[in-house]
Amino acid sequence: MARRRAGETLPAEAADTVTALTRGLDVLGCFRRGDGPLGNQEIAARVRLPRSTVSRLTATLTRAGWLLHVPETQRYRLGPAAIALGGAALGGLDIRGIARAPMQELANRTRAVVALGMRDRLSMLYLEVVRSDAPISLNLEAGSRISLAFSAMGRAWLAAAPANEREEALLRLRELDDGAWPRIAAGIAKAREDAARIGICCSFGEWQDGVNAIATSFRPGGGLPLMVINVGAPAFVCSQEALLDEARPALLDLARGLEGVLDRPH
Amino acid sequence: MARRRAGETLPAEAADTVTALTRGLDVLGCFRRGDGPLGNQEIAARVRLPRSTVSRLTATLTRAGWLLHVPETQRYRLGPAAIALGGAALGGLDIRGIARAPMQELANRTRAVVALGMRDRLSMLYLEVVRSDAPISLNLEAGSRISLAFSAMGRAWLAAAPANEREEALLRLRELDDGAWPRIAAGIAKAREDAARIGICCSFGEWQDGVNAIATSFRPGGGLPLMVINVGAPAFVCSQEALLDEARPALLDLARGLEGVLDRPH
DNA sequence: TGCCACAATTCCGAATTTCGGAATTATGAT
DNA sequence: ATCATAATTCCGAAATTCGGAATTGTGGCA
Numbered sequence: 021m022a023r024r025r026a027g028e029t030l031p032a033e034a035a036d037t038v039t040a041l042t043r044g045l046d047v048l049g050c051f052r053r054g055d056g057p058l059g060n061q062e063i064a065a066r067v068r069l070p071r072s073t074v075s076r077l078t079a080t081l082t083r084a085g086w087l088l089h090v091p092e093t094q095r096y097r098l099g100p101a102a103i104a105l106g107g108a109a110l111g112g113l114d115i116r117g118i119a120r121a122p123m124q125e126l127a128n129r130t131r132a133v134v135a136l137g138m139r140d141r142l143s144m145l146y147l148e149v150v151r152s153d154a155p156i157s158l159n160l161e162a163g164s165r166i167s168l169a170f171s172a173m174g175r176a177w178l179a180a181a182p183a184n185e186r187e188e189a190l191l192r193l194r195e196l197d198d199g200a201w202p203r204i205a206a207g208i209a210k211a212r213e214d215a216a217r218i219g220i221c222c223s224f225g226e227w228q229d230g231v232n233a234i235a236t237s238f239r240p241g242g243g244l245p246l247m248v249i250n251v252g253a254p255a256f257v258c259s260q261e262a263l264l265d266e267a268r269p270a271l272l273d274l275a276r277g278l279e280g281v282l283d284r285p286h
Numbered sequence: 287m288a289r290r291r292a293g294e295t296l297p298a299e300a301a302d303t304v305t306a307l308t309r310g311l312d313v314l315g316c317f318r319r320g321d322g323p324l325g326n327q328e329i330a331a332r333v334r335l336p337r338s339t340v341s342r343l344t345a346t347l348t349r350a351g352w353l354l355h356v357p358e359t360q361r362y363r364l365g366p367a368a369i370a371l372g373g374a375a376l377g378g379l380d381i382r383g384i385a386r387a388p389m390q391e392l393a394n395r396t397r398a399v400v401a402l403g404m405r406d407r408l409s410m411l412y413l414e415v416v417r418s419d420a421p422i423s424l425n426l427e428a429g430s431r432i433s434l435a436f437s438a439m440g441r442a443w444l445a446a447a448p449a450n451e452r453e454e455a456l457l458r459l460r461e462l463d464d465g466a467w468p469r470i471a472a473g474i475a476k477a478r479e480d481a482a483r484i485g486i487c488c489s490f491g492e493w494q495d496g497v498n499a500i501a502t503s504f505r506p507g508g509g510l511p512l513m514v515i516n517v518g519a520p521a522f523v524c525s526q527e528a529l530l531d532e533a534r535p536a537l538l539d540l541a542r543g544l545e546g547v548l549d550r551p552h
Numbered sequence: 553t554g555c556c557a558c559a560a561t562t563c564c565g566a567a568t569t570t571c572g573g574a575a576t577t578a579t580g581a582t
Numbered sequence: 583a584t585c586a587t588a589a590t591t592c593c594g595a596a597a598t599t600c601g602g603a604a605t606t607g608t609g610g611c612a
Contacts, residue, residue, distance in 0.1 A: 036591085038346045039569075040599065044307035045350055049367065053377035057509070060560060070601050075561055080304045084311055085407060090509030094560070094608085097509075098375035100406030101315065103413065106372010107429020109364035111319035140366035141351060147369070163373020243323070243356030243363075302562085305598070306570070327588060336572050341590055360579085360589070 043069060047077050048086060048102065053164060057095035106163055115240045115247070116148045118281055122274050123249065124150045130267045132253035137173050138245060139181070140165065142192060144173045147247075169193055169204040172223035172235035173250040175211035179221055180237040181246055219272050222260075223252075230255050234263045238275040242282025249275055309335060310343050314352060314368065319430060323361035372429055381506045381513070382414045384547055388540050389515070393418045396533045398519035403439050404511055405447070406431065408458060410439045413513075435459055435470040438489035438501035439516040441477035445487055446503040447512055485538050488526075489518075496521050500529045504541040508548025515541055 050066040051058060058066075064074040078096055081087040085101040110116065119136050127134040127150045136148040143165035168174035168189065178186055190208070194201050211221040220234045227233070233252030240247055251267045252258075258267070316332040317324060324332075330340040344362055347353040351367040376382065385402050393400040393416045402414040409431035434440035434455065444452055456474070460467050477487040486502045493499070499518030506513055517533045518524075524533070 036342050036345060036570095037349060038306050038310060038342055040304050040306035041310035041343065041346050042350060044304060044310065045347075045352060045367075048371060051371075051374050051378070053374040056378065061558090071560075072562080072601055072603095073599090076302050076304055076599085077307065079302060079561090080307050081311075083303060084308060086311060088509070088511070092509060095509075097378060098371070100404055100411050101311075102371050102375040103429055104372075104406050104409075104411055104431065105314060105317075105364070105368050106370075106375065107411075107427070107431075108317050108319040109368040109372065110429065111427075112317070112322065112363060138366055140370050143370075145366050145370055145373075163369050163376065165370065165373075243354070243358060243361075245354070302599095325588075326590090337589075338572055338574095338591080339570085342570085345590090 043067070043073070044077050044081060047074065047081060048098070051098050057090050057093060057097040059093075059095045063096070110147065110162060113147060113244075115242075115244065115278070115282060119249070119274075119278055120148060120150065122277065123148065126251065126267070126270050126274055127152045129270060130251055130253070130258060130262070132251045132258050132263075132267065134249065134251050135161075135173070136247060136249050137166070138247050139168065139174075139177050139189075142168055142189065142196065144168055144171060144177060144248065167227055169200075170207060170223060170227040171250070172221050172227070172233035172252065173248045175208060175221040175223065176215065176235035176237045176248045176250070177246060178208055179212045179215035218264075218268065220268055222263075224260050225255070232258055232260055232263055234268060234271065236271055236275045238279045240278060240282050241280040241284075244282065247278075249278075309333070309339070310347060313340065313343050313347060314364070317364050323356050323359060323363040325359075325361045329362070376413065376428060379413060379510075381508075381510065381544070381548060385515070385540075385544055386414060386416065388543065389414065389416045392517065392533070392536050392540055395536065396517055396519070396524060396528070398517045398524050398529075398533065400515065400517050401439070402513060402515050403432070404513050405434065405440075405443050405455075408434055408455065408462065410434055410437060410443060410514065433493055435466070436473060436489060436493040437516070438487050438493070438499035438518065439514045441474060441487040441489065442481065442501035442503045442514045442516070443512060444474055445478045445481035484530075484534065486534055488529075490526050491521065498524055498526055498529055500534060500537065502537055502541045504545045506544060506548050507546040507550075510548065513544075515544075 046067045047063055050063060060071060060074050060078055063078065064071045067074070069077075078087055082089050082096065082099070085099050087096045088099040089096055116136065123134045123136065131152045133152075134150050135146050137144045137146050139145065144167070146161050146164050146166065149161040166173060168177065178189070181189070193204060207226060214221050215236075220236045222234050224232045231252060232255050233250050235248050235250035237246055237248045249271065251263060251271055312333045313329055316329060326337060326340050326344055329344065330337045333340070344353055348355050348362065348365070351365050353362045354365040355362055382402065389400040389402065397418045399418070400416045401412050403410045403412050405411070410433070412428050412430050412432065415428055432439055434443065444455070447455070459470060473492060480487050481502075486500045488500050490498045497518060498521050499516050501514050501516035503512055503514045515537065517529060517537050
């Protein structure tokens with residue numbers, strides 16, 4: 021009875037990988053921001069695992085506090101341990117604290133939203149978001165995702181990422197939605213060109229209609245991967261010209277200042 | 287070769303629990319907010335598992351994006367998937383959005399910090415934190431933890447939690463630090479009394495010197511567990527009297543308004 | 553009230569996968 | 583160059599996980 025499913029993505033290389041753990045994590049990972057509680061059946065469908073297996077997995081996750089069981093509806097939602105993990109992960113990132121002040125300054129100056137992000141699989145992940153007025157300084161949006169292919173942030177990552185990582189991402193992006201590929205490829209070609217020529221990548225209404233953004237990447241050091249900062253706003257707040265002429269130099273300065281900060285003594 | 291370790295906490299009841307998954311989650315969970323990257327050895331010590339096992343586990347977690355490997359120092363830190371999970375967990379909690387506005391109002395009125403939390407194992411976990419405009423603030427964010435035994439928030443939970451959950455928590459609290467037990471027990475006895483008499487629990491300088499707070503609990507419904515709201519501030523911002531006389535009624539109102547919101551049609 | 557459909561959970565034998573001690577390799581310090 | 587520390591790999595043993603099928607539980611509907 022072959023345990024490892026036939027179409028497994030990694031035929032050979034996953035030599036010592038703990039399958040049970042991977043599967044459990046997949047169950048956790050299938051909870052996406054915005055969707056309500058999930059039943060075992062729904063989960064089984066998402067992670068492509070037999071129901072009995074999922075049943076055992078969810079039971080384990082619930083016992084450990086990673087999932088919360090809603091008895092009346094027999095569904096699961098992410099539990100406190102999941103929240104705490106995110107807090108620990110975010111709390112350990114000193115780069116956030118270092119970047120916050122200059123990001124805030126830039127946000128105030130441009131009246132836009134400035135965000136710091138890194139890649140998570142096929143998305144960009146916000147690590148810190150600051151707004152111009154910051155009446156609520158809460159990091160409401162830290163931990164949320166944005167398109168890798170169509171956002172300025174994602175494109176800046178693609179433009180600067182190590183070749184092997186980029187190629188792997190592009191490959192998976194393509195097989196995810198082959199129809200959108202021409203549009204994706206065009207955007208990325210332009211992005212690499214922009215990055216080389218003017219140091220930033222753009223997304224003018226391509227991620228969401230009426231939203232303009234520019235972004236650039238840097239390497240914080242300290243063993244952390246490539247990171248990206250973007251400046252974005254509704255078109256009526258920041259025109260393309262405003263972003264390119266005014267925000268761009270400041271953004272480049274900001275990124276340059278953060279280059280390798282974590283490696284420098286202090 | 288007995289796989290399940292001798293002193294396992296749950297001798298019998300964990301009938302179908304996926305051990306490998308539990309262990310992997312323990313590895314993730316041993317990363318606490320504030321401590322830097324961890325090596326395999328350190329992890330092995332924390333979770334009490336053989337090094338070779340931990341090695342395999344961390345390799346698996348890294349491959350899936352839950353851990354980030356820092357090559358030069360050979361240590362691990364929590365990865366993007368962990369952050370994303372926290373985001374998804376927090377994003378799915380509608381109660382945060384519902385509670386935010388009235389919490390903000392209360393914060394402004396009292397010039398204190400108002401927080402919403404739930405229990406996570408032996409801590410209270412902040413789900414939402416709202417500050418007044420006043421600049422002095424505690425350094426607490428959503429996803430961080432606070433003492434179950436000594437904070438107003440923790441005491442409010444203990445005072446209202448279902449008996450079995452409370453007893454289990456108290457038991458583990460006691461075996462965690464038997465020396466502190468008398469002080470813990472006294473605080474909790476007082477808390478239950480306060481809860482019954484005036485609807486709130488207090489912590490005046492007991493959690494941290496110079497910090498006053500009061501808290502009360504409510505049941506949001508929707509299958510969610512008991513939650514707590516607190517109002518707290520440095521003593522020179524809010525005296526005990528100010529909290530008891532002014533903040534208390536408003537806090538009780540707030541909590542009453544949230545009682546069962548998620549069950550009501552909308 | 554009884555029946556049906558749907559979903560979750562439990563059962564159980566098979567055997568793959570995990571486990572961990574020991575050996576090995578890598579790294580860095582003295 | 584040698585030693586100490588830590589991570590990883592190896593490998594045989596067998597416990598644990600796996601998943602199909604049966605069972606139990608739930609809610610809707612006639």
